[in-house]
Each structure stands twice: as structure tokens, then as C-alpha cells.
Amino acid sequence: MWLPRACDRSSDDAYRSFHNDTFEYWRGDAAxxxxxxxxxxxFSRETADVGFWGPQRQHLxxxxxxxxxxARAVGGDDVYDRKVWSEDHAKHCAKVxxxxxxxxxxxEESVEWAHVSFGSCWQRRVPGL
Structure with missing residues (x-):
């Protein structure tokens, strides 16, 4: 829904699964x-970045x-604290x-304002390549 086709979808699939592929968003002043x-x-009509409302649960x-x-994007040949940049640790932290x-x-009753924006792809560049 939000990511260009070329982008990695592993965490997006997990996010959708967490929500049972059911999302709730609305417009207007009736937050x-x-x-x-x-x-x-x-959502193809919601690209003017006028914003919309959604449950705080989805935002969290x-x-x-x-x-x-x-964690997945920056993991690679660079030197990082393994606990901080480990994909397994990131998943653990997300669950907690x-x-x-x-x-x-x-x-469950709280709502959150958000702006519509479709993601763009990013790929870490290895120095010297």
C-alpha cells in the first residue's frame, strides 16, 4: 500500500499481518x-498530503x-553495536x-493525525563500490 514495488517488503508484510491486513483511516474534523x-x-486519491486520522494503535x-x-536497511559491512542493529533484536523490541x-x-479510544505520503526506496551505498 505505501511502498514502491522495488522496496523490501519483509517488515511491511509483518506490519500488515499484525493488523490482519485491516486498516482504518478517515478524513475530516470528526476525529x-x-x-x-x-x-x-x-489511497491513490490521497496523495495531496492533506492528512487523515487513524487509531493510535495503528500509529504505535x-x-x-x-x-x-x-535495522534491516543499515545492517551490513559497517561497524555497529550488534544488539542495537540486529534485526532479531529490533523485532524483539518491536514486540515489547x-x-x-x-x-x-x-x-483503543485514542486517535492520531497523520499526513499521507508514499514511501520512496533507499539503498545503503558501500564506500568504494
Whole structure:
């Protein structure tokens, strides 16, 4: 949904699986009024970066899964603290963050504003190649 076809999809697939491929986004001023929400159903029309609303639960999961994507992208020949840049450690941290963050009081009722943006691909360049 958000990534260009050429980009690695492993963490995106895990993120979608976490949400059972079900996402909820809406437009307008009815952030806290679930009866009057205008759902976003066609993201190809949402590229003007006018923003939309979505559950805080989705936002927390997005942030946690982004951490695993960063770890995967920078992992390679450079020297890093293995614990910090390990993909397995990043997945572990994401699970811990999600477990505790999603159990927080009010997380199911909380909403978060976001801007529509489609990702662009990035590839780490190895010096000298």
C-alpha cells in the first residue's frame, strides 16, 4: 500500500499481518466522533498530503515496525553495536513496545493525525563500490 514495488517488503508484510491486513483511516474534523467519520477507501486519491486520522494503535505499530526496517536497511559491512542493529533484536523490541503500548489505558479510544505520503526506496551505498 505505501511502498514502491522495488522496496523490501519483509517488515511491511509483518506490519500488515499484525493488523490482519485491516486498516482504518478517515478524513475530516470528526476525529473523536466515530459516528460521523468519512473513511478513506482509495489511497491513490490521497496523495495531496492533506492528512487523515487513524487509531493510535495503528500509529504505535507503525513506529515499532519502522524500527525493524531501519535495522534491516543499515545492517551490513559497517561497524555497529550488534544488539542495537540486529534485526532479531529490533523485532524483539518491536514486540515489547507493542505489547506494553497497546495495553495502555485509552489506547483503543485514542486517535492520531497523520499526513499521507508514499514511501520512496533507499539503498545503503558501500564506500568504494
Amino acid at each position: 473523536h466522533d466515530s459516528a460521523n467519520r468519512d473513511p478513506v477507501t482509495d 505499530a507503525h513506529c515499532a515496525f519502522m524500527y525493524t526496517r531501519v 513496545l507493542l505489547k506494553w503500548a497497546l495495553e495502555a489505558p485509552g489506547v
